[in-house]
Amino acid sequence: GAGVSQSPSNKVTEKGKDVELRCDPISGHTALYWYRQSLGQGLEFLIYFQGNSAPDKSGLPSDRFSAERTGGSVSTLTIQRTQQEDSAVYLCASSPMTGSQETQYFGPGTRLLVL
């Protein structure tokens, strides 16, 4: 059984470019979360998908950030017009179900560096 996978593992981009980060959750997990972790900081919640419900986008820091989840499985986080302050590790997590005190299973993260 594969865990959560993320790609790319590392991404270097120039300021102003768009980037797409991909997350493949554990098969069968209905909940999917995106977090951002800056150096020395905690996990900052970005967005949460649960089944076919409308996503909770309350953590997205600006309208340059968006995410989608196709077919209830793979998710893509897109950052448009990247800024240097977007440099961080972007972590994805999935969970089998919610409302039952379920734990989250994290991927290895994508390390984004905006030059």
Next chain:
Amino acid sequence: SQKIEQNSEALNIQEGKTATLTCNYTNYSPAYLQWYRQDPGRGPVFLLLIRENEKEKRKERLKVTFDTTLKQSLFHITASQPADSATYLCALDMVGDRLAFGKGNQVVVIP
């Protein structure tokens, strides 16, 4: 405002001793609390979950306590080993099936 506080200073501890980490929170009423381990360059890994009606939870050399009056959880690693060196994160459940994470506390076990 809501806060989750973990010690920002690394805990250096001799191998074989018990490491104790603290997680304090304000303006939360969590139904449960979780602890995760994070190694450099990796995502967090779940360790333990403790519910609000539980005082203590154990798993192998790990022990967690949860005091909802003090708004505090203690995380203990007994008979610590160098392989226990990592950053440990506490996380509280929030409304809407989300978790709020602390910044983590680094543990360094000295052989």
